Amino acid sequence: MPDKRHTYAFPTHIEYGPGARDDLPDFVVQTGLNKGLLVTDEALKKTGAAGALMKSFAKKDIELVTFSEVQSNPTDDNVYAGVDIYKKSQLQFIVSLGGGSPIDVGKAIKCLTTHSGPLEKYDDSKGGDRLIKNNMPPFYAIPTTAGTGSEVGRSAVITIGKTNVKTIIFSPYLMPTIAVLDPLVTRSLPPHLTAATGVDAFVHNLEAWLIPQFHPFADALAKEGIARIFRNLSTAVKNGDDIVARGEMLLASAMGATAFQKGLGINHSIAHALGVIYDLHHGLANAAVLIEVMRFNAQEPVIRDRLASLGSILNTKNEANAVIAAMADWLLSVGLPLNLKHLGVREKDIPAIEEYALNDPCCPLNPRKVQPGDVTRIIQKLL
Ligand SMILES: [Fe+2]
Structure with a gap:
C-alpha cells in the first residue's frame, strides 16, 4: 500500500535494437578488458552465431574463448567445466549467447570465479544469497530466445547433479552488466x-x-x-x-x-x-x-x-x-x-x-x- 515502506529496483542496462549485438564489443573496449569467456550451447555453435560474435570481438582485438557444454536443463557440472576454462585461460569477463540455459550458466560461472564452491552453498532457499558478494567480473547477456528474460534477472536455475533438484542461485549482483536485446539474433528461432x-x-x-x-x-x-x-x-x-x-x-x-x-x-x-x-x-x-x-x-x-x-x-x-x-x-x-x-x-x-x-x-x-x-x-x- 502507498502508506508503507517499499524497495524497488530496475537497474539493468539494456541495449535494444536490430544490430545491437554488433555494438557490444565497443562497450567491452571501454572496460580495457581483452579476453573473455563465451558461454553458449552446441546448437548455436553449429549455426555460426557464436562464430559471428567472436569475429565482431576480434575486430576490436578482444579474444573470446568458447565454452559450449551447456545442457538445456543445465547442471552444476556444466558450471564447473566453464569455471575451469575461465580460470585456466585467465579470462576477464563473460558473455552468454543463448536462451535461459547459457545465460544462467554464465551467471553461475561468474559467481564461482570469485566465490568458492560447491555451487549448492549459494542455494537461495537456504539463505545462500547472503554469501554472494559484489566482486565478480563483468557479464554480458545476449538472449537468442524471447522467453526466460534471464538477461534482466538476478537468478540462475541450475540442477545440482547429486540431488537432481533445480536450485535457484539468487543475488542482485548476478545481474548482467549489459543485456543486449537484438531482434536480428532471435530471427532464426524455429x-x-x-x-x-x-x-x-x-x-x-x-x-x-x-x-x-x-x-x-x-x-x-x-x-x-x-x-x-x-x-x-x-x-x-x-x-x-x-x-x-x-x-x-x-x-x-x-x-x-x-x-x-x-x-x-x-x-x-x-x-x-x-x-x-x-x-x-x-x-x-x-x-x-x-x-x-x-x-x-x-x-x-x-x-x-x-x-x-x-x-x-x-x-x-x-x-x-x-x-x-x-x-x-x-x-x-x-x-x-x-x-x-x-x-x-x-x-x-x-x-x-x-x-x-x-x-x-x-x-x-x-x-x-x-x-x-x-x-x-x-x-x-x-x-
Ligand atoms: Fe518461466
Missing part, C-alpha cells in the same frame, strides 16, 4: 520454440500481475508485457523474419522477468515439476497447464478481478472466464497444447508431480493458497 518460449514470457508477466502485492512498477510492466506478447507472438511464430514482432517479444520477455521480482505461482511450480520428471520443455509445460491453473486461481475473488481486468487487452470482456477463454484460443492459434494428453505425462506420476510442485519455491507465492490435492486435481483434468 516456430515451435518461438511459441513455447513466448508463452513462458507471457506466463511470467501473467503470474506476476496476478499476485495482489502493492508493486505499481512491476504491475505496469507485467500488463504491458501481456499486451505485447498477445499482439505479437502469432506474427513471430508465423513469420520469424518480422523484426518488429521479434523486437516486441524480446522487450516483453525482459518486462516479464523484471516484473516477476514480485514472484511467480503454481503454473511455474507445475512446469518445474514436469521439467524435472519428464525433461519437458519449460515453455511447453507452462502452456499446457495454463488454462486449468487459471481456472483454479479464478476461484479466489481477488484473482478473478485481476484476471477480469485483462479483458480489454485480450480483446474480450472484462470478465475472468472470457479472459481464460481468450487465452485458450490464443494458445491454440500458435500451435500450443491446452492439456498434457500427448506430452507423455502418466497418471501414476501424479503424486511425484504434486510433491515436487508443493515444495517448489514459486508455490507459496501463488495468489490462491495451494492445498494438498489441488495439484493432483489440476493434472487429472489435463490428462
Whole structure:
C-alpha cells in the first residue's frame, strides 16, 4: 500500500535494437578488458552465431574463448567445466549467447570465479544469497530466445547433479552488466520454440500481475508485457523474419522477468515439476497447464478481478472466464497444447508431480493458497 515502506529496483542496462549485438564489443573496449569467456550451447555453435560474435570481438582485438557444454536443463557440472576454462585461460569477463540455459550458466560461472564452491552453498532457499558478494567480473547477456528474460534477472536455475533438484542461485549482483536485446539474433528461432518460449514470457508477466502485492512498477510492466506478447507472438511464430514482432517479444520477455521480482505461482511450480520428471520443455509445460491453473486461481475473488481486468487487452470482456477463454484460443492459434494428453505425462506420476510442485519455491507465492490435492486435481483434468 502507498502508506508503507517499499524497495524497488530496475537497474539493468539494456541495449535494444536490430544490430545491437554488433555494438557490444565497443562497450567491452571501454572496460580495457581483452579476453573473455563465451558461454553458449552446441546448437548455436553449429549455426555460426557464436562464430559471428567472436569475429565482431576480434575486430576490436578482444579474444573470446568458447565454452559450449551447456545442457538445456543445465547442471552444476556444466558450471564447473566453464569455471575451469575461465580460470585456466585467465579470462576477464563473460558473455552468454543463448536462451535461459547459457545465460544462467554464465551467471553461475561468474559467481564461482570469485566465490568458492560447491555451487549448492549459494542455494537461495537456504539463505545462500547472503554469501554472494559484489566482486565478480563483468557479464554480458545476449538472449537468442524471447522467453526466460534471464538477461534482466538476478537468478540462475541450475540442477545440482547429486540431488537432481533445480536450485535457484539468487543475488542482485548476478545481474548482467549489459543485456543486449537484438531482434536480428532471435530471427532464426524455429516456430515451435518461438511459441513455447513466448508463452513462458507471457506466463511470467501473467503470474506476476496476478499476485495482489502493492508493486505499481512491476504491475505496469507485467500488463504491458501481456499486451505485447498477445499482439505479437502469432506474427513471430508465423513469420520469424518480422523484426518488429521479434523486437516486441524480446522487450516483453525482459518486462516479464523484471516484473516477476514480485514472484511467480503454481503454473511455474507445475512446469518445474514436469521439467524435472519428464525433461519437458519449460515453455511447453507452462502452456499446457495454463488454462486449468487459471481456472483454479479464478476461484479466489481477488484473482478473478485481476484476471477480469485483462479483458480489454485480450480483446474480450472484462470478465475472468472470457479472459481464460481468450487465452485458450490464443494458445491454440500458435500451435500450443491446452492439456498434457500427448506430452507423455502418466497418471501414476501424479503424486511425484504434486510433491515436487508443493515444495517448489514459486508455490507459496501463488495468489490462491495451494492445498494438498489441488495439484493432483489440476493434472487429472489435463490428462
Ligand atoms: Fe518461466
